[in-house]
Amino acid sequence: MSKFKKKGNKDIPGVNTSALPDIIFMLLFFFMVATTMKEVDMQVDVVKPVADQAIELEDKDNVDFIYIGYPMDASQGTEPRIQLDDMLAPDYTFVSDWKQMKAREGKTPFDIVTSLKVHKDVGMRIVSNVKEELREIDAIKINYSADQRD
Amino acid sequence: MARREVGEINAGSMADIAFLLLIFFLVTTTMEVDAGIGRTLPLKRDNVEQEPIDIRERDILEILANSNDQLMVEGKFIELDELEEIVVDFYTANSKGNETDPTMPTYELRTVSSCQVQIANLQTLLESDPDNADLNREKEKWETKLALCEEMPTKAYYEISKMSIIQLKNQANTSYGLYLEVQNILKKVVNDLRVKKCEELGWEDYYELDDKTIDGQEKIAMLRILVPERIVEARIDR
Numbered sequence: 001m002s003k004f005k006k007k008g009n010k011d012i013p014g015v016n017t018s019a020l021p022d023i024i025f026m027l028l029f030f031f032m033v034a035t036t037m038k039e040v041d042m043q044v045d046v047v048k049p050v051a052d053q054a055i056e057l058e059d060k061d062n063v064d065f066i067y068i069g070y071p072m073d074a075s076q077g078t079e080p081r082i083q084l085d086d087m088l089a090p091d092y093t094f095v096s097d098w099k100q101m102k103a104r105e106g107k108t109p110f111d112i113v114t115s116l117k118v119h120k121d122v123g124m125r126i127v128s129n130v131k132e133e134l135r136e137i138d139a140i141k142i143n144y145s146a147d148q149r150d
Numbered sequence: 151m152a153r154r155e156v157g158e159i160n161a162g163s164m165a166d167i168a169f170l171l172l173i174f175f176l177v178t179t180t181m182e183v184d185a186g187i188g189r190t191l192p193l194k195r196d197n198v199e200q201e202p203i204d205i206r207e208r209d210i211l212e213i214l215a216n217s218n219d220q221l222m223v224e225g226k227f228i229e230l231d232e233l234e235e236i237v238v239d240f241y242t243a244n245s246k247g248n249e250t251d252p253t254m255p256t257y258e259l260r261t262v263s264s265c266q267v268q269i270a271n272l273q274t275l276l277e278s279d280p281d282n283a284d285l286n287r288e289k290e291k292w293e294t295k296l297a298l299c300e301e302m303p304t305k306a307y308y309e310i311s312k313m314s315i316i317q318l319k320n321q322a323n324t325s326y327g328l329y330l331e332v333q334n335i336l337k338k339v340v341n342d343l344r345v346k347k348c349e350e351l352g353w354e355d356y357y358e359l360d361d362k363t364i365d366g367q368e369k370i371a372m373l374r375i376l377v378p379e380r381i382v383e384a385r386i387d388r
Binding site for chain 2 (some may be wrong): 017018020021024025027028031032034035036049051052053054055056057058063068109113115118119120121122123124125127129131132134135136138140141142143144145146147148
């Protein structure tokens with residue numbers, strides 16, 4: 001018909017996407033390796049203080065975390081509370097029982113570091129009480145969680 | 151029978167599956183590193199009677215952080231940025247063995263022979279009571295001190311008074327942020343002094359010391375004697 005329409009199919013060839021899964025898998029593996037899952041659902045708001053001498057916590061399997069901060073749920077009041085695993089503790093006396101309950105096979109509370117993640121505005125009374133409670137059961141290895149300043 | 155070609159598996163949705171996984175990990179990821187300042191609280195000793203020791207005023211550095219987040223050292227109000235200098239002074243004022251500052255802890259000279267005498271004394275005590283944990287610990291300590299003397303070019307070193315402590319006092323409403331700032335400064339001073347000691351002794355960098363090797367453990371034990379970290383915290387009334 002038209003003299004401009006010449007032989008063959010002039011469609012742009014489709015982009016070859018066969019390498020796409022490989023690229024995505026590479027990204028996937030990167031994130032899988034770099035990931036640490038969140039340990040718990042936060043019930044309290046914790047803004048960690050900054051400390052340039054803080055060093056990275058090693059061997060996280062042998063660390064228990066205690067969170068102390070202001071409850072996110074308004075019905076829990078505005079006073080600082082202690083979060084143990086996924087629950088708010090009614091008061092500090094529950095800490096030692098909880099710590100003992102979490103004891104690992106063949107390890108004493110002494111062997112397991114307790115990391116205290118405390119909001120920077122919380123008063124020292126509650127922190128002091130928790131520390132005394134931990135001392136009662138010889139869980140004397142403490143790590144005060146803080147953000148590293150660069 | 152006609153031969154049938156095995157159809158190729160359609161891998162087109164592979165990318166979608168991978169994407170799905172990728173998004174899952176993206177969402178559940180928290181990249182933050184857990185960091186903190188490690189401390190060991192004093193052990194609770196119920197049955198052991200604390201023998202009365204007379205503590206000299208000069209051996210104690212009292213740091214008080216009050217409910218209004220003000221800092222007081224030895225009864226004087228100070229600013230936070232002054233604290234580091236005060237703590238360094240506490241550790242180093244008399245570190246050459248002379249009485250430079252009579253309000254700061256004394257230093258004692260340890261020599262190879264003085265360490266050997268102590269070890270021999272403890273050895274005789276241990277003969278009658280070989281399982282005494284305190285005596286054994288004490289002996290181990292003196293053996294480390296002996297090794298430290300050997301390590302020194304002069305075969306002797308000055309050791310800060312073993313009564314020297316830093317006393318940290320808080321009040322019920324002292325903010326945790328201030329408390330941690332103080333802890334951070336104490337840690338910083340000790341770390342800096344230990345780094346310096348490592349340089350003086352010609353060891354590797356303090357932060358490179360590996361507590362999983364015997365050599366590293368020994369060096370860390372020696373540094374603990376040279377720059378001890380003795381912090382006592384007064385408890386807050388419940």
